[in-house]
Amino acid sequence: MAAITERPTPGDRLLTEPLTQGEPGKWDGEFAAPPDLGRTVHVVGPVINVKPSDTPHPRNSRGELGPVMMTHRNRLSVDPLSRVIGEVGHALDRRNVPADALNRAPKGDINPVRVQVSDPAAMSRHIKRVAHYLGADVVGIARAHPTMLNNGRISDEGMAEGGAEPEDLDELCRKYPYLIVASTAWDNEMIQAHRHRIGDTAYHGSQQKGNLALRSLEGYIKELGYTALRGTANGQAVALAAGVGELGRNGLIITEKYGARVNMSGTLMTDLPLAPGKPIDLGVEDFCKVCRKCANTCPTNSISFGDKVVYNGIEKYKINWLTCYRLRPFVHKYWEACLTCVAVCxxxxxxxxxxxxxxxxxxxxxxxxxxxxxxxxxxxxxxxxxxxxxxxxxxxxxxxxxxxxxxxxxxxxxxxxxxxxxxxxxxxxxxxxxxxxxxxxxxxxxxxxx
Ligand code: SF4
Ligand code: SF4
Structure with missing residues (x-):
């Protein structure tokens, strides 16, 4: 596998740094074979399940990607619309942000009277229809595999909750064998104004709707009498295995209908009997080899011009998310999410x-x-x-x-x-x-x- 050789940036070394936390999982039995994630991503070695607390938002919140005073949370946005649809920490009073109330709503109980499922394929079609009705633009279902899970759950505010040993993740996959990813797309016209408040609004507005759709779907599954765990899985892995899209050079899932303008973060893990999908081929593997438009236009040079790399046991195009997210605290006054690699694809x-x-x-x-x-x-x-x-x-x-x-x-x-x-x-x-x-x-x- 070729290493990154073109145009090294100060952050490139981070691409090959080993993860420091956790032990790689040793999967056996029914999980010995890696999951099929299609042509763009291959699990080729031991994978350390990532702790949500090591992902970009929590790190920005702790001021690790910029001076603490410049963290992108807990600062009043200059833009009133961003205050109510952006990060909760941007508002003068979080009670003005409906999404905050939704995030802090207590989790509901599971109906003890289960609906019996005799046809998982029919139930899958039904769940997809319900998810679309509730507001999701894309929905996919995949078979759970430990390599697709986070080490700990992502809470409603994107922060870490708990942690687990690899064998616990095995057990989790046995108990709740299906993963659902459901998300909303960003408005195409609005994201043409990338690096701008207009693009931000498309991004955050869609996330708010997506959050509501996912919470509603979670409640629906519980009302059917089954468990629905939010935030246990990596949404991109689920989207790949489910056939929602393929991973681009820009580090984003590229979908058939919306391209890269979908944030693939909302997942549910469930024991509701479902029929998993299969990876699709949209030609992203072939396109990204030639195209490189995202790498050309990325303002922080976080997207590689080179070949795929193996990082944490996974062969893929690896963006340097540290340099990408490091931008946010410093441009917060103007806009929040860059989105150039979304718009240009x-x-x-x-x-x-x-x-x-x-x-x-x-x-x-x-x-x-x-x-x-x-x-x-x-x-x-x-x-x-x-x-x-x-x-x-x-x-x-x-x-x-x-x-x-x-x-x-x-x-x-x-x-x-x-x-x-x-x-x-x-x-x-x-x-x-x-x-x-x-x-x-x-x-x-x-x-x-x-
Ligand atoms: S969001 Fe912007 S800075 Fe981040 S990878 Fe995409 S183009 Fe680069
Ligand atoms: S802009 Fe081109 S290289 Fe980048 S993800 Fe899209 S198709 Fe691939």
Missing amino acids: PYTKPNTWWRTLAIKALQTTPIPARGLVVRGLKWLDDRFWGAVKQSRVQWMGYDSGIKPGEQACTIAGCTADHEDHGQSGKVAGEVGYYFPLKENTNRFVKRDKV
Whole structure:
């Protein structure tokens, strides 16, 4: 397996650093074979189950990725909309944030009278229909495998709860053999304003809805008389095994309908008898070998130009999430989530006939010949959508094309926090402005055409 050789960044060493916590699991019996995660990801060695407390949000909350005073939680956002749909810690009063009440709601009991399931496939179709009705855009079901679990549960606020020995995870998979991933997509037009409050709103707004959908689905399964454990599994692994999507070079699950604009974080683990799905082939494996648009445009150089690596026993494209998330505390005043690698990905498009046609063309081309098709599709994507996304988006009084010194408000009734809503013609505040990091990426455009 090739190591990362191109354009080393200060954070690249973190890609190959061994994990320091936990022991690798030694799976045997029914778990001896690794799970089938499709063409983009392979479990090839011992895996240390990751503690949720070692993941980016808790680390940012503890101030480990930036100065403590700059942590992205517990700071009042300058943008009122971000305060109520963003991180709970951004609001003046958390009681103004409905998602906070939802997060702190006590867990419900399981109905002692079980609905009997004679046809798991029919129950799977039913659960998917219910999940969609409750608001989820994508739903998948996978067979549980210990390598797909977190070491401890992710709580409602993304923090760690508990921890477990590998054998406990084995036992967990035996007791609750099915994993469900259910999530919501981000609005395609809004995320064109990546590195901007508009993109943030699409991201956080969708997460709030996704959280409600998952909580409702959890309650539904309990009412059927079965256990539903939230946050025990890695949502990306479940999505891969369930056939919801494939892992891109950008470290995101790329789905058939929405491309990369879905945050695959919400999972349930259950003993409700279900029929697991299978990995799908959208051609992401072939596309990412050629494309590299996300690596070209990432402002923090967190996405590799090189081949896949083996990290913690898993062969995949590994992004450097430490450098990616380290950005957040420092740009918090302007926006919160970058999303450039989501917006720029050729798979992230409106779900139209020509997009479906392009994916079908790739899927039906024999694998050895796909490189040629990818080059053609990538050429089209660059011509029609641009190698670097710079679309101007106007939404609810926010305007991604406005620079400081220009009027930021475009409609009456704007609620954004500009000094005087641009009436004086003076600096209109931070809203409606691409943070200048974007300009830094232009120097990589040439490399993109190689
Ligand atoms: S979110 Fe932004 S900084 Fe992070 S990997 Fe994607 S493009 Fe890079
Ligand atoms: S932008 Fe290109 S290289 Fe990056 S994930 Fe999407 S298809 Fe793969």
